[in-house]
Amino acid sequence: MYEGVAALRERLDRDELQIGASITLNDPAVTDALGPSVDFFWIDLEHSPMSIETLAGHIRAARLHEVASLVRVPIADTAWIKRVLDAGAEGIIVPQVRDAAEAQAVADAARYPPRGQRGFGPRVPSAYGRNANAALAQRANDLVFASIQIERRTALAEIEAIAAIDNLDGIALGPWDLAADLGHVDDVRHPDVEAAIQRVIDVARRAGKWVGSGMGDDPELALDYARRGVRWIQVGNDVDYLIRRMDQVHEAIKPA
Secondary structure, three states: OOHHHHHHHHHHHOOOOEEEEEEOOOOOHHHHHHHHHOOEEEEEOOOOOOOHHHHHHHHHHHHHOOOEEEEEOOOOOHHHHHHHHHOOOOEEEEOOOOOHHHHHHHHHHOOOOOOOOOOOOOOOOOOOOOOOOHHHHHHHHHHOEEEEEEOOHHHHHOHHHHHOOOOOOEEEEOHHHHHHHOOOOOOOOOHHHHHHHHHHHHHHHHOOOEEEEEEOOOHHHHHHHHHOOOOEEEEEEHHHHHHHHHHHHHHHHOOO
16 A cells, blocks of 8 residues: 555655646546556546545556555545545645645644544555554555645745645645636736746745646646646646547548
8 A cells, every 4th residue: 555655755755757647537447547657646526526436446546557646635624635545545635725724734634643633544545444553554644645735825825834834745836726816817827926836836845845736738837837846747637638639630630
């Protein structure tokens, strides 16, 4: 258990760029098919109709390839974090975090005592109770990837305090929501947004956090963020890949 996220952590420690895919479709065959092509999975419960049962299938598919399953929960809610981790997820991404207090609650919810406040009921990670012991709790505390997204002005205003939180491994950008909250809907290249993004990157990296980002199907933006210090980037989702490839085939074959 946790082989995928252990490998992800090692690569991030070496400052290697990691590219992930967002999973929004229900069939775990999608995750299985993409496993050899990605560095991590960003399984999205915020912007998809996926159930916890469906999520469990995606987590199992990711584990087959020893690829980290990072699950974006719907809201900043500790009950959601517990359910997702108990289902076997190797990390969590929490969107729309409002401030440092909420970020601290996320970090606490992802770790067992004494490092946090996660309730001990690791159903899937413990092989359904066979290995529910102190050693498993220690391994989970050492390896589970806890991260939040900066998508609100209130969180941006407290970025220094957020970056100082122990047990918070990653700080991810949410460029489109942050742009909207700053008054620039769908304009992630606005100077105010660019300045905010760079501030998050700089503060988080100085604090030793792994900076990530979610985004649409925009490799050019991903490359720009990578050059600026972002090291784990989700680029597009499963539906984007289907549409883009079908459009390419259509344009290459069908006469104009």
